[in-house]
Amino acid sequence: MILAADVTDTNGRLLLSRGQPIASKHLNIFKMWGVPEVQIQHAEGGDPEAGPTVDPEALRRVAQALQPVFADNDLAHPAVAEIFRQAVIHRSRRPVDPKPDRWAAPAGEAPSPAAGRDLRKKIRNRDIKLPEVPSLIFTLNDTIADPFSSADDIAQVISKSPGLSALLLRIVNSAFYGFPSRIDSVTRAVTIIGSKEVSALAVGITTMEIFKDIPKAVFDMQAFTHHSLACGVLARILAAGGNIRNTEQLFVSGLLHDIGRMVIFKYFPGQAGLMMSGASPGKSSLYDMEKAVLGFRHTDLAADLFEKWKFPVALSQNVVCHHRPLAAQDPAKAAIIHLSDIIAHSLGEGKSGEWRVPALDTTAWDKLRISPQTLSTIIPQALHHLGFLMTIFNGGD
Numbered sequence: 001m002i003l004a005a006d007v008t009d010t011n012g013r014l015l016l017s018r019g020q021p022i023a024s025k026h027l028n029i030f031k032m033w034g035v036p037e038v039q040i041q042h043a044e045g046g047d048p049e050a051g052p053t054v055d056p057e058a059l060r061r062v063a064q065a066l067q068p069v070f071a072d073n074d075l076a077h078p079a080v081a082e083i084f085r086q087a088v089i090h091r092s093r094r095p096v097d098p099k100p101d102r103w104a105a106p107a108g109e110a111p112s113p114a115a116g117r118d119l120r121k122k123i124r125n126r127d128i129k130l131p132e133v134p135s136l137i138f139t140l141n142d143t144i145a146d147p148f149s150s151a152d153d154i155a156q157v158i159s160k161s162p163g164l165s166a167l168l169l170r171i172v173n174s175a176f177y178g179f180p181s182r183i184d185s186v187t188r189a190v191t192i193i194g195s196k197e198v199s200a201l202a203v204g205i206t207t208m209e210i211f212k213d214i215p216k217a218v219f220d221m222q223a224f225t226h227h228s229l230a231c232g233v234l235a236r237i238l239a240a241g242g243n244i245r246n247t248e249q250l251f252v253s254g255l256l257h258d259i260g261r262m263v264i265f266k267y268f269p270g271q272a273g274l275m276m277s278g279a280s281p282g283k284s285s286l287y288d289m290e291k292a293v294l295g296f297r298h299t300d301l302a303a304d305l306f307e308k309w310k311f312p313v314a315l316s317q318n319v320v321c322h323h324r325p326l327a328a329q330d331p332a333k334a335a336i337i338h339l340s341d342i343i344a345h346s347l348g349e350g351k352s353g354e355w356r357v358p359a360l361d362t363t364a365w366d367k368l369r370i371s372p373q374t375l376s377t378i379i380p381q382a383l384h385h386l387g388f389l390m391t392i393f394n395g396g397d
């Protein structure tokens with residue numbers, strides 16, 4: 001592929017000139033400097049990056065099946081239209097089960113909706129015990145908040161957990177990060193990526209570990225991790241595309257955006273069963289069923305947790321406001337998570353228990369300087385990295 005126009009970073013620095021052939025090493029450089037797309041001179045014979053052609057009849061069938069999943073969205077909106085188009089293409093190539101998630105309710109009587117309503121009070125009064133957060137998270141969050149913390153302090157804290165260090169190094173050495181040389185120690189990662197960024201990443205990984213033990217018979221946590229990771233990957237790439245800094249914080253915000261739902265699945269399986277059975281095509285979304293069954297939503301629970309665990313306010317805001325980004329202190333960042341969640345649902349990448357694609361807040365979309373055309377580049381890019389990151393998170397090679 002040959003560049004059709006000069007490529008510059010967000011500060012206008014020339015990275016590669018027009019007319020140059022693009023090699024794989026350039027893709028990593030573009031990614032590192034937040035370049036979401038470049039213009040290519042198309043060679044005769046078609047685009048070599050294009051995937052296999054899909055039978056038009058298959059596209060039509062998938063598009064028809066997806067319509068009810070998009071019922072809360074306006075398909076005439078340019079961004080929604082592009083997301084829908086990408087979702088149809090993706091789902092046609094890799095079939096996704098369009099049925100809502102099933103919930104294996106635990107044996108015993110289901111709780112009445114009224115019983116759910118005072119749960120949040122009980123949680124706040126500590127009558128119901130929520131997961132004990134590993135002390136490592138408190139230490140890391142303190143380090144993120146401390147302007148005087150040094151790279152050495154952070155590396156030392158993380159290095160105490162060999163499992164965390166190994167996973168973290170595998171992630172930063174993946175193509176998703178695109179560093180040209182291998183990062184072989186946490187100290188080096190902190191030096192190259194930055195102490196706050198590495199701390200945020202370590203917090204995200206450690207937090208996800210807390211919920212890994214939900215039995216598959218109850219809910220498929222691997223599918224949930226898949227949805228969370230899809231949201232994180234999309235958020236990081238969208239942030240770079242929208243010239244938003246703190247891409248790491250957005251990756252972690254995406255990873256943890258539905259943490260409240262993980263708590264509901266793990267600690268309130270009876271209520272979760274009620275919610276899931278009420279949320280189905282033609283009925284309510286799971287988001288609305290949460291309110292009906294529990295009297296609060298997964299985002300409210302996330303606010304309680306993050307306060308208790310002393311998470312950075314900015315990260316907490318991105319998570320707590322991902323269904324209503326305009327309520328956030330920084331609406332553009334919350335809008336990135338909001339949009340990433342919508343795209344992850346649309347593509348059918350993983351499951352969060354929700355069968356409907358959440359409604360796009362079009363005012364929040366307007367705050368992002370991302371064109372619908374950019375989505376057509378960002379979405380395949382995110383899908384490309386997602387598979388490999390899933391393997392890393394699931395402990396594979």
Ligand SMILES: [Fe+2]
Pocket residue numbers: 257258298322323341
């Ligand atoms: Fe959510």
Ligand SMILES: [Fe+2]
Pocket residue numbers: 227231257258341352
């Ligand atoms: Fe979600």
